[in-house]
Amino acid sequence: MRNFLNNRPSENLTKIYSRLYKIYGPQRWWPGRSRFEIIIGAILTQNTAWTNVEKAIKNLRFHSCLSSPAKLHSIHADKLSVLIRPAGYHNVKAKRLKNFTGFLLKSYGGKLAKLAEIDTAVLRNELLEINGIGPETCDSILLYAFNRPVFVVDAYTKRIFSRHGLFSEDSSYEYVQNIFTRNLPSDVVIFNEYHALIVKLAKEHCKKSPKCETCPLKGLKIVAKTVS
DNA sequence: GACCAGGCACATC
DNA sequence: GATGTGCATGGT
Numbered sequence: 403m404r405n406f407l408n409n410r411p412s413e414n415l416t417k418i419y420s421r422l423y424k425i426y427g428p429q430r431w432w433p434g435r436s437r438f439e440i441i442i443g444a445i446l447t448q449n450t451a452w453t454n455v456e457k458a459i460k461n462l463r464f465h466s467c468l469s470s471p472a473k474l475h476s477i478h479a480d481k482l483s484v485l486i487r488p489a490g491y492h493n494v495k496a497k498r499l500k501n502f503t504g505f506l507l508k509s510y511g512g513k514l515a516k517l518a519e520i521d522t523a524v525l526r527n528e529l530l531e532i533n534g535i536g537p538e539t540c541d542s543i544l545l546y547a548f549n550r551p552v553f554v555v556d557a558y559t560k561r562i563f564s565r566h567g568l569f570s571e572d573s574s575y576e577y578v579q580n581i582f583t584r585n586l587p588s589d590v591v592i593f594n595e596y597h598a599l600i601v602k603l604a605k606e607h608c609k610k611s612p613k614c615e616t617c618p619l620k621g622l623k624i625v626a627k628t629v630s
Numbered sequence: 631g632a633c634c635a636g637g638c639a640c641a642t643c
Numbered sequence: 644g645a646t647g648t649g650c651a652t653g654g655t
Contacts, residue, residue, distance in 0.1 A: 431636095448637040454653055455636090490652040494638080536638050556636055572645095601636055609634075 410623040415585045418624060419592065422599040425618050429598030432546035437514050439468055440547040444539050445498050446489040457488035471512045475503035498534025505532050514547075522550045537575045545597070551590045553582040554597040558604035565608075566624040580629040 434440035446455045462485055467474045483496040510516040517525060522544060529540040544550040555578045564571035569578060586592060607617040
């Protein structure tokens with residue numbers, strides 16, 4: 403594997419970004435009408451196609467559940483579950499949504515503006531303590547709802563970059579995140595677009611069964627400073 | 631009908 | 644700490 407990759411042309415992560423941006427253009431994530439809606443979307447999209455999440459969000463909007471965190475929290479879990487059914491895992495996700503709104507109401511008076519004042523590392527730890535918010539959802543919220551320079555790692559990121567020799571696919575979330583963080587400028591716009599571009603690339607070319615004949619990254623060895 | 635999708639928590643070893 | 648499993652709908 404290593405010898406094979408060594409014969410390929412190599413690019414660093416910044417060049418890969420430029421390459422993808424040039425091909426696909428700005429993705430303008432996150433698709434949400436408000437900070438609150440972005441957070442709800444981040445939870446609903448866990449292991450779920452965005453098209454299904456859109457249906458769930460549409461239901462929530464129609465029933466005025468997104469007008470405020472307090473409003474959403476007041477909805478009975480069973481009713482909430484029905485509304486978000488198209489997004490899949492609706493029973494667990496209904497609890498997760500209420501876990502977030504419960505946290506927000508109890509600790510910050512239901513005001514997202516207060517969360518926005520918190521230091522990134524502290525906020526990250528607080529979000530990760532909420533049952534149902536793992537590292538990817540947490541970092542998506544930090545990046546897309548609160549504009550913090552945090553790189554979001556998802557299954558696509560691991561799949562694509564492990565195929566190009568950057569790390570093994572079973573590397574930990576933190577390890578992969580560190581690779582990107584240490585090899586890119588700490589820039590909210592770049593982190594925002596990079597993650598979205600990876601998703602775009604994956605949807606176009608990189609399903610679970612590799613079929614990358616037309617992939618823009620075909621034949622490239624990707625090099626980066628490693629992390630300890 | 632099989633496979634996949636912008637994960638996470640929990641049980642078990 | 645690593646590994647396996649349940650959670651579920653909708654598109655291809």
